[in-house]
Amino acid sequence: MRFVTISDIEAAAERVRGTAVHTPLLRQHWAPGQLWLKPESLQPIGAFKIRGAYNAIAALGENERTRGVVAYSSGNHAQAVAYSAKAFGVPAVIVVPDSAPRLKVNATREWGAEVVEVPFADQAPVAAQLARERGLTLVPPFDHPDVIAGQGTAGLEIAADLPEVDTVLVPVSGGGFASGVGIAVKQRCPAAKVYGVEPELAADAEESLREGRRVEWPMADRARTIADGQRAQPSDLTFAHLQKVLDGIITVSEDEIRRTVRTLALRSRLVVEPSGATAPAAYLHHTSELPGGRTVAIVSGGNLDPALLTELLA
């Protein structure tokens, strides 16, 4: 297994420049202590996923890329691959679970991708089959060094904008984002602590890190959380990275997630999806479990159905 290096992430930063937004760090004076948010919700597709997907497609050979790409995803990665393929002018097929939020599925179609809806468990095999049949390259949501390196560019930005950062909070689902951000932050700011954040109802990575081995949670369990972007679980590759770079994982309750979506709208003026609220929720509701100091909580995305937004604001 090859670990992603800071050089990989620096190369990714060159590739995604002009496509991914260098999101600002926003000091939150209303919160106790010293909190900055990094609003990845403001990326072109509304989530950090653009970084990894674009980097992975940019890193392909010309011939491979021209044949097109295929991906499977419950939401934001689908949009990220569709967007990036369009940017390169190559075809994209996206396999989505039929349970995916309509907003994310529709947005994927708007980027011009072909969308194939299948039962949740069939996503990976159907994507693999499409790759074989049509000569497409699979862009996985997290289980790939180029994806991890792309996500890590957010960590480089944190280190550049707040070199004296003490603590970084990053959501964990498949673990690609936390892996990449962790590598970048630990390399550039060796004294900083990096904590993953999971919903209590999908805390497989937390249990896995505690046990020192990958523990599988049934999908039916993980599907309970409102944070629909955090229902995946790490692969061998990302788990090995998480073991190396995370100082711990904080778990947050559904109520904490919901309240934080509301707080971020009213105090931070950001529309955030439930998965995007988990890292700030950890800061606001689990202070005693964290080292404190200058803390950056990454807001991973902002794609949520309008009905859910009005419900959470009420």
Added chain:
Amino acid sequence: MRFVTISDIEAAAERVRGTAVHTPLLRQHWAPGQLWLKPESLQPIGAFKIRGAYNAIAALGENERTRGVVAYSSGNHAQAVAYSAKAFGVPAVIVVPDSAPRLKVNATREWGAEVVEVPFADQAPVAAQLARERGLTLVPPFDHPDVIAGQGTAGLEIAADLPEVDTVLVPVSGGGFASGVGIAVKQRCPAAKVYGVEPELAADAEESLREGRRVEWPMADRARTIADGQRAQPSDLTFAHLQKVLDGIITVSEDEIRRTVRTLALRSRLVVEPSGATAPAAYLHHTSELPGGRTVAIVSGGNLDPALLTELLA
């Protein structure tokens, strides 16, 4: 009358660095044409006003500043002066109209300022009296070269981030923001057009520019718009600047403002106050009145009462 120069704005940019956020330009792919938003709603106090207020206070002599500052404002300028005074550790007294939104008044108090509530028409005389009695320096909301220069730093950022910009849309109230942004953009990008945007119900600057002289609208008329940050009217100083830098003024309806607040929440993931939505509303609903091309619409602020937000989202 001394016109604000690009050097004044460059000096202001040095002063506000580290206090005002360099807000990113966010490409809006869902909108027709080529639209970028500049989300000044993400500034520490939720509006561009931090730029002018901080610059004006930073430009004071040490002795003057130490005695403290006084300001009058219906909202965001109040917070900006309170915030900036706190940053310098000097006292601030803010005179607010008793009709001001509670959210903005409370936020001003949270920054440690002394708040004095008076009837709308008494704001300026009461502030002047406090300045005399207590030796405070008045920081006006727009009628001052240092305030205009500070607001102009947003224009410098646009020119740096999108040098090939064709059109800039900036809201007009007292005219300080549009003056500063206009000077910076026209100097750095001479081919770019700069349009002001006003609510139809408070379109005094539009009428004034058309007539070639300052036309006063009764406050009772201007108070009708939901865009509570756009109820002021230009001074001689700002009107002279607007005459020089604006290529025109677009007026938007109340319905267009309301719909745009909703659209920006759902498509741009930004919580925006009505005044912050007028420039994007001009882009979305008055296309034929604009030259088109690469267009930046500035979102001036994001402070609105929670009840209004839920009403506009419903």
